[in-house]
Amino acid sequence: MxxxxxxxxxxxxxxxxxxxxxxxxxxxxxxxxxxxxxxxxxxxxxxxxxxxxxxxxxxPTGWEAAKEARQIAPAHTQGKDHTEILIGDPKAKETMEVFEDVRCPACAAFEQSTGSALLKDIHDGRYKVRFTMYTFIDGMQGGEGSKNALSALGAALNVSPEAFLKYKSALYSAKYHPDEREDLYAKDSELLKVAADVPELKGNKAFETAVEKGTYDRWAMDMTALFGRKGVKGTPTFMHGDKKLVMDQIPQDPRMTEAQYSQLAKANFEKMIDKEFGPAKGKNSGGDSGKSGGKGIREGEKDPTGAH
Structure with missing residues (x-):
């Protein structure tokens, strides 16, 4: 190579x-x-x-998320955020305000003993009632039963004012109302069980769906935000304009029966109302007491108290 x-x-x-x-x-x-x-x-x-x-x-989750959700307001409401629940004869000249919390034991005691007298005055057209529903016991005791029950009351109000009044009475009844420390109304199933005692709500699929889906949760949170309105931070409270109405105290007597307590409570309520609004003029004065509930507010009607 x-x-x-x-x-x-x-x-x-x-x-x-x-x-x-x-x-x-x-x-x-x-x-x-x-x-x-x-x-x-x-x-x-x-x-x-x-x-x-x-x-x-x-x-945010749960009720915090509800604050951010789009509000769906129940029918028969008005005012800012649709938080004015005004029930009664639109022709009634006077408006009384009632402040309640569904978990409140004192509210339940009032409803069980005296609720019928309040309803009669509404039915008779003696005055309209604006209901302001609080949920502060959820914060005091823990839980969410007040808010959940209020959302369900919104669903009942959407059906009719009569359904709202009857459902509220059922929620406060001795048959169903739990100890305030027991958050029983946080369960939709319990709220629906109570609703089965209200003819307008029993088997009402639209109502049941609204409860289960939390349709009125945002509305309930807007109602919750009214806490402290007119300086009211306890329930039940009754106001006429800016005047707080006060009932006589019932003497503490361990020998008093439930019937006696109810009789005294009802008498004290009627005394308070007579003093503020004058004596009732008759069983059916200003309205038809045979109706099952008061009329709802009319579209565009203003709250006579001028409050929000």
């Missing part, structure tokens, strides 16, 4: 080796680039996942 051929072969071999090395280098650079790119994508994906998880964790 000549020296020229030998040198040519060596040169060719070196070129092949150099070309192979370049190919390997390019391959390695590409591999590293892919690894880095994959790592960046992975980091971004993890970061995005963490960010999404943090956002989800910080999103």
């Amino acid at each position: 000549s020296n020229r051929n030998s040198q040519g072969s060596k040169q060719a071999a070196r070129e092949r080796i150099r070309a192979e090395r370049e190919r390997q280098k390019k391959k390695e650079r590409l591999r590293r680039q892919l690894v880095v790119a994959g790592a960046v994508v992975g980091v971004l994906a993890v970061a995005g996942g963490i960010g999404f998880a943090v956002l989800k964790a910080n999103e």
Whole structure:
């Protein structure tokens, strides 16, 4: 073999080796680039996942989320945020305000002993009643029964004012009203069980769906925000304009029967009402006491108290 051929072969071999090395280098650079790119994508994906998880964790839930939801107001309401529940004969000149909390034991005691007298005055057109429903016991005792029951009352009010009044009475009844420390009304099933005693609500699929879906949860939260309205922070409270009405105290007597207590409570309520609004003019004065409930507010009617 000549020296020229030998040198040519060596040169060719070196070129092949150099070309192979370049190919390997390019391959390695590409591999590293892919690894880095994959790592960046992975980091971004993890970061995005963490960010999404943090956002989800910080999103309000339950009743806090209800505050941000779009409000669906029940029928037969008016005023700012539709939080005015005004029931009675629109022609009645006077308006009494009643402040209650569904979990309140004192409210239940009033309803069980004297609720019928209040309803009679509404039916007779003696005055209209604006109901302001609070939920402060949920905060005091823990739980959400007041808010959940208020949302269900919104569903009942959407059916009719009569259904609202009857359902409220049933929720306060001795048959169903729980100890305030027991958050029983947080359960939709319990609220629907109570509703089965109200003819307008029994088997009413629209009402049941509204309770289960929390249709009026946002409305209930808007009602909750009224706490402290007119300085009222306890229930039950009765007001005429800016005047707080006060009933005589019932003497504490362990020998008093439930019937005697109810009789005294009703007499004290009627005395308070007579003093403020004057004696009743007759059993059916100003209205038809045979009706099952008061009329709802008329569209555009203003709250006679001028309050919000």
